[in-house]
Amino acid sequence: MLRKFACAAAFTLLITGLGFMVSHPAQSQPGVVRIMPLGDSITGSPGCWRALLWTQLQDAGYTNIDFVGTLPPQGCGIPHDGDNEGHGGILATNMASQNLLPAWLAATNPDIVLMHLGTNDVWSNRPTQVILDAFTTLVQQMRANNPSMRIVVQQIIPMNPSSCSECGARAVALNSAIPDWAASLTTPQSPIIVVDQWTGFNTATDTYDGVHPNSAGDQKIANKLFPVVRGLLSGNLPTSSPTTSSPTANPTTTPPTSSPTFGDTSCTATYQIVGQWQGAFQGEVRVRNTGTHTLTGWTVYFSFPNGQVVSQVWNATLTQNGAEVTAVNLSWNGTLAPGTSTAFGFIANWNGSNTAPSSITCLAS
Numbered sequence: 001m002l003r004k005f006a007c008a009a010a011f012t013l014l015i016t017g018l019g020f021m022v023s024h025p026a027q028s029q030p031g032v033v034r035i036m037p038l039g040d041s042i043t044g045s046p047g048c049w050r051a052l053l054w055t056q057l058q059d060a061g062y063t064n065i066d067f068v069g070t071l072p073p074q075g076c077g078i079p080h081d082g083d084n085e086g087h088g089g090i091l092a093t094n095m096a097s098q099n100l101l102p103a104w105l106a107a108t109n110p111d112i113v114l115m116h117l118g119t120n121d122v123w124s125n126r127p128t129q130v131i132l133d134a135f136t137t138l139v140q141q142m143r144a145n146n147p148s149m150r151i152v153v154q155q156i157i158p159m160n161p162s163s164c165s166e167c168g169a170r171a172v173a174l175n176s177a178i179p180d181w182a183a184s185l186t187t188p189q190s191p192i193i194v195v196d197q198w199t200g201f202n203t204a205t206d207t208y209d210g211v212h213p214n215s216a217g218d219q220k221i222a223n224k225l226f227p228v229v230r231g232l233l234s235g236n237l238p239t240s241s242p243t244t245s246s247p248t249a250n251p252t253t254t255p256p257t258s259s260p261t262f263g264d265t266s267c268t269a270t271y272q273i274v275g276q277w278q279g280a281f282q283g284e285v286r287v288r289n290t291g292t293h294t295l296t297g298w299t300v301y302f303s304f305p306n307g308q309v310v311s312q313v314w315n316a317t318l319t320q321n322g323a324e325v326t327a328v329n330l331s332w333n334g335t336l337a338p339g340t341s342t343a344f345g346f347i348a349n350w351n352g353s354n355t356a357p358s359s360i361t362c363l364a365s
Helices: 003-009 048-059 092-097 101-108 119-123 128-145 167-185 215-234
Strands: 033-039 065-067 112-116 150-155 192-196 267-277 280-289 298-303 309-314 317-321 324-328 341-349 360-364
Touching (some): 033 101, 048 065, 048 215, 092 119, 092 128, 101 128, 112 215, 119 167, 128 150, 150 167, 150 215, 167 192, 192 215, 215 267, 215 341, 267 298, 280 298, 280 360, 309 317
Parallel strands (some): 033 065, 033 112, 150 192
Antiparallel strands (some): 267 280, 267 360, 280 341, 298 360, 309 341, 317 324
């Protein structure tokens, strides 16, 4: 949309500590990960993206999670764990200056915080730097409660309220500043992951008043969060904020019909649907070195049989031309010792049927 947002969409997730460790076993059941949705009315009134995200995680097999907060469920008509910390009308600057967050953290002891804050600050014309200073205070309070807190900071959804003609531009300014702010504070022990909720969100079709998401908007928010939360839970984190991309040019290499072997270097790829919901699904492809020499790179080819279209990808560079999909390793996951594997994931749209590809080919180098 804006050049600044193109940079934000490509922003590398600032995280080096893979894997997850529950930090408060005394306050929670063993192995249960506590997730706090933190924000304003977009999160809490009723915040139905939380219900959709909960359902997606449950359907993907993540049943050892507990959404936490001092506020109770607020409807949505979907069975889900509705505890949250979404306070309607709240400003991040007030949350920080009034020292509200520490008590909520102490009562719930989360391991992951999903933060969507700043909308009311923008509406109240708080300067961008003042908002970021408040974010910094909140991060410090999270880490005081849990030094290993995983913090997901969402660039806020677009704003176009009838009573605030300048809100859209102010939201752009805040969202453009968030990646650099996060980069300055992230640590291996307590990473800050930025999720772009702006790109692809339309206030005309995805909100009911120019600010608060409708059902379509809730689905988009949940879809952006799902792969990131799944990565935190599984330890296979995206290397960049999942972004929506259009199909690019034809692959320059014709897909072979079988997995080739070059000397003693070969690979296989397996495809699975990790989770599926109305209109979209998450897929995963695992690449394994089946040869006797170390791989220095890999390329995976497959064809979608039902017109599925990839919208987001992580841990690979993926291009799609019609039904044909080509995925190439990134710089950090192309080297595989014999017998080891890596995986990349994606979100794709589907309509009618979602049949898995009949064959998938891995080309090793």
